[in-house]
Amino acid sequence: MEDKSTVIIFIDDDEKPVGEFASPVNFELDTRKMVDGKHVLKIVSKDPTGKEGVRMIPFEVRNGPAIAIEGIGENAVVDGVIPLMINAYRKGDQKKFLITGSESPQSIPALFWILLIGFAGWLVYYLITYLAVEE
Template sequence: MEERSTIFVFIDDESKPLAKLVSPVTLELDTRKLPDGDHVLKIVSKDPSGKEGIRKIPFVVRNGPAIVVEGIRENDVVDGVLPLMVNAYGKGDQKNFVIVGSETPKGIPSWVWIMVVGFFGWALYYLITYFTI
């Protein structure tokens, strides 16, 4: 009978493994038990001869309400008074989608304003040259 590798699954810097399994295996990681933020999934494998292999996979958990901030970005250099719009909404669960509050209104980008002004400027130029002929 062929011996198989043993797999230990750790989250972050925990000393106690989340699971001890025999390969090959499939498992589900329930992120609802983890706080929002940065985490590391560490998988340690030991083969029958005693050799070890380690794989670390960083990931981010965002189970809490989504937070959207309009008016400032990460690492912006700012001064004066900043008008901010903040929206937070829950995502529901995997069976039901919560639609109320899940759309964040956004300001119109400057390139759209430039296109609109350019179009109306061209249309006005066209009308003036059309009627002066």
């Protein structure tokens, strides 16, 4: 009788396991062969007495180009014409840093405009009061 547990790894609802190993297991999951989207890693362990344990780990694969969108959020309630800014860029390989196209342009936040108008108003007030004191 073997004294190690067996680990069987499945992806999603596939009946054919990705692999069956004696524990402990060092395993590399190659997501490049998987379609982008939500998946579930199912790990079934069997101990030497025949008892089973199951663990489900949901994860999301995003190997394709990253997509950034500004102008609408998930589950947003919208009305009328909505201007959108969409950018798609690849991540490059994970061994070198990729700058070209890796940043999404974004519009200037409203808080910036509020601060800028507030500062301009204060500047005008300061100049008026400064000039009034000089006279």
